[in-house]
Amino acid sequence: MSLQVIDNATCTFCGCVCDDIQLHYDETRIHKANKACVLGTAWFLNHTVEHKYPDALIDGKKASLDDAIELAATLLHEADMPLVYGMSNTTCEAQKECAALADQLGGLLDSHTSL
Numbered sequence: 001m002s003l004q005v006i007d008n009a010t011c012t013f014c015g016c017v018c019d020d021i022q023l024h025y026d027e028t029r030i031h032k033a034n035k036a037c038v039l040g041t042a043w044f045l046n047h048t049v050e051h052k053y054p055d056a057l058i059d060g061k062k063a064s065l066d067d068a069i070e071l072a073a074t075l076l077h078e079a080d081m082p083l084v085y086g087m088s089n090t091t092c093e094a095q096k097e098c099a100a101l102a103d104q105l106g107g108l109l110d111s112h113t114s115l
């Protein structure tokens with residue numbers, strides 16, 4: 001299999017915006033992301049993963065978005081100290097909403113970069 005190479009690709013996953021990534025790809029997917037950290041590598045190599053899942057899951061089974069939102073709200077309301085976590089590849093506006101949600105719930109806020 002012959003792979004093509006892109007030099008100096010930019011990773012937008014965590015916000016550091018590393019711009020020296022070397023990507024090896026074919027017509028289907030990216031196979032290697034040289035110089036990317038473990039998070040960036042996972043992000044580049046799994047771009048196709050989102051096509052395998054429906055919009056919402058409850059207990060691993062396909063669910064409507066409305067049912068998933070209602071269950072999430074119930075779980076968050078009942079939680080003692082919910083953790084609002086992630087926010088990679090997310091807009092500043094969405095991060096602002098996450099901070100407000102954690103604040104309103106009396107919970108914790110953390111990004112994946114704590115890994």
Ligand code: SF4
Binds near residue numbers: 013014017
């Ligand atoms: S996830 Fe890793 S490679 Fe990507 S921008 Fe952040 S530090 Fe750089």
